Amino acid sequence: MRSLPLTFSGAGEPHPVALPRAEELTLVVHSGRMHADDVFAAAIVRLAARGEGKTVRVDRSRNPSVWEAADIVADVGGAYDPMRHRFDHHQPEGAGNRPNGVPYAAVGLVWKHYGMHLCDGNTTLWAFIDERIVAPIDAADNGVELCEPLHPPLRPLSVHTYLWSLNPSWNAEEGREDEAFLEAVVWAEDFLRHSLQKGAAYLEGLTFAYHELQHAREGIAVLQQPYPFEDLTPLFPEVKVVVHKRRDGMWQVVTMPEDPTASVTPPIFPAAWGGLTGEELAAVSGVADAVFCHRGRWMCVARSQEGALTLARKALAAKAGGGDPSQEETQDR
Numbered sequence: 001m002r003s004l005p006l007t008f009s010g011a012g013e014p015h016p017v018a019l020p021r022a023e024e025l026t027l028v029v030h031s032g033r034m035h036a037d038d039v040f041a042a043a044i045v046r047l048a049a050r051g052e053g054k055t056v057r058v059d060r061s062r063n064p065s066v067w068e069a070a071d072i073v074a075d076v077g078g079a080y081d082p083m084r085h086r087f088d089h090h091q092p093e094g095a096g097n098r099p100n101g102v103p104y105a106a107v108g109l110v111w112k113h114y115g116m117h118l119c120d121g122n123t124t125l126w127a128f129i130d131e132r133i134v135a136p137i138d139a140a141d142n143g144v145e146l147c148e149p150l151h152p153p154l155r156p157l158s159v160h161t162y163l164w165s166l167n168p169s170w171n172a173e174e175g176r177e178d179e180a181f182l183e184a185v186v187w188a189e190d191f192l193r194h195s196l197q198k199g200a201a202y203l204e205g206l207t208f209a210y211h212e213l214q215h216a217r218e219g220i221a222v223l224q225q226p227y228p229f230e231d232l233t234p235l236f237p238e239v240k241v242v243v244h245k246r247r248d249g250m251w252q253v254v255t256m257p258e259d260p261t262a263s264v265t266p267p268i269f270p271a272a273w274g275g276l277t278g279e280e281l282a283a284v285s286g287v288a289d290a291v292f293c294h295r296g297r298w299m300c301v302a303r304s305q306e307g308a309l310t311l312a313r314k315a316l317a318a319k320a321g322g323g324d325p326s327q328e329e330t331q332d333r
Helices: 036-051 064-069 106-118 123-141 159-166 176-213 230-235 278-285 305-320
Strands: 024-029 055-060 072-074 220-223 241-245 251-255 290-293 299-302
Touching: 024 036, 024 064, 036 055, 036 072, 036 106, 036 123, 036 159, 036 176, 055 176, 072 106, 106 123, 123 176, 159 176, 176 220, 176 230, 220 305, 241 305, 251 305, 278 290, 299 305
Parallel strands: 024 055, 024 072, 220 241
Antiparallel strands: 241 251, 251 299, 290 299
16 A cells, blocks of 8 residues: 655654663753643653663753753753753754744654654654644744634643643642652653554554545545544545544544644535434435434434435535535534
8 A cells, every 4th residue: 555645744854863872861851840841851751761671760950960960951951962862942042943933842852853762663653743742832832822812811721731730839838840740741651652552543544544535436535434534635625525434333424624724614514404313314304314413514424324425415416506505604513
């Protein structure tokens, strides 16, 4: 099977370096309030070292003599020198930017040079994790906004919110910062481990979806498994609807998103179907085994593949006939 013709434009480039030779490594990050940057940098170092049978002791200090004695220093120290395992970005010249202009923070530098240790040589997986997890942390740490709040003062719930909850309060007992930091690092390790596993499966699914999408007919593609496909939107502009088998054995019909990064999907099913289930949906749609139509009208479910295909054809026919539901207000997924 051919490789996936997909790049992750938000990612940088990996430049692997070997971990220090010692079996017991010392990593130093800054003391005080923790951030996602230093937490995830420490998690990456610990996972990479563990994969080579090494152990890592994490110290938190702003003392230059402590930095000097460490095997690895991240997010403190005023130097970026991967051959010396120094990964700071606070120096006046910074530590460089990704091709898209997002500046590197410590986690991005650590991932740039140690991340491939966790990806088994898979540069696509490395880029996927860099774009989806590491680069957003770098952006936040450098004060770069990635999205504009539409309903201020509301903000997206994020990893930074979780770490805010772990940072000790103003009235916490002294010394709690280091304990909270290690708790956060253990959580970040689990997050990265699951993300690497999920990312590898996601990319494999995209590859299968890519080959099945090539057989689309009349704007409808059929996937025999619930493969991820949204990132392939730019490669298949002719596909308007995707029909895929669900894990529960039913068949789902979804609108092919116009923008894989958007949080809204334009409706394609008739307004009269929205929010209906069971017999009501079967009666109005004319599809006997129709099960459910999302109130946002971007997704329908049927018990059989043929039923799902019929729903898809009816929706596209209604749109072509002038009853275009996509002209109405789009709905959140």
